[in-house]
């Protein structure tokens with residue numbers, strides 16, 4: 001993870017149309033109120049808040065019968081692809097404050113272009129209850145927030161949202177952890193393309209540290225960059241109720257913090273999304289605060305120092 005003193009840029013993405021319901025558009029404001037910027041600057045980073053993203057109009061795209069609000073999602077995707085790439089290319093660390101998970105079409109595509117420019121592979125750690133590997137052809141709902149992984153892997157080219165021939169993510173470099181709700185056709189797509197999936201049963205059986213160690217070893221061995229995409233519904237709804245897609249049996253507070261601490265120690269994280277926070281469904285800011293605490297953990301906050309004991 002980046003040393004203190006490194007530049008971090010917060011990019012707010014008030015996008016909710018990919019989720020099919022209202023509320024996520026207030027996510028960036030809630031994360032700011034919960035102290036995201038302050039938590040990071042207190043750790044010694046140079047934090048710039050770029051404000052909320054201005055979408056780039058996508059009126060060139062015709063409506064799609066099973067990709068809801070395509071024009072709005074595409075407008076944010078285009079702007080965020082540019083915004084994320086610009087921050088990373090300038091040597092900074094982009095942190096995306098969402099917004100629903102369709103925003104990862106833009107953030108991950110921007111990071112894929114950045115990694116390609118460096119000649120290094122991009123890996124993605126997808127912390128989520130859902131695999132988000134649908135396309136309009138397989139999606140039961142047509143909501144685009146269930147499609148971003150297929151999109152940035154080049155398996156959901158249902159509209160010319162970003163240029164064809166852009167850098168894509170190799171699905172074998174995608175690690176999905178915490179998964180517990182997958183549609184049937186989506187399951188087949190994931191298996192066919194070699195996405196690495198660690199569901200909640202794998203976490204129970206192997207322990208989260210062994211899983212994260214495997215991910216980090218793969219990234220390090222390939223000299224890769226790692227993008228982390230954290231969906232509020234990765235966590236158990238008892239600790240993070242502020243999300244529209246709760247699924248029981250999610251990660252615990254300690255499991256989530258351990259992941260963040262291991263990511264910090266690894267020094268391979270290049271960018272981060274915080275997504276699907278719906279303040280309208282939250283309980284007095286509880287979920288917003290836990291997302292800020294987890295982010296602080298990823299950037300080096302420790303509960304206790306761990307001095308090495310003399311023998």
Ligand SMILES: [Mn+2]
Pocket residue numbers: 101128129130132145231276
């Ligand atoms: Mn998701």
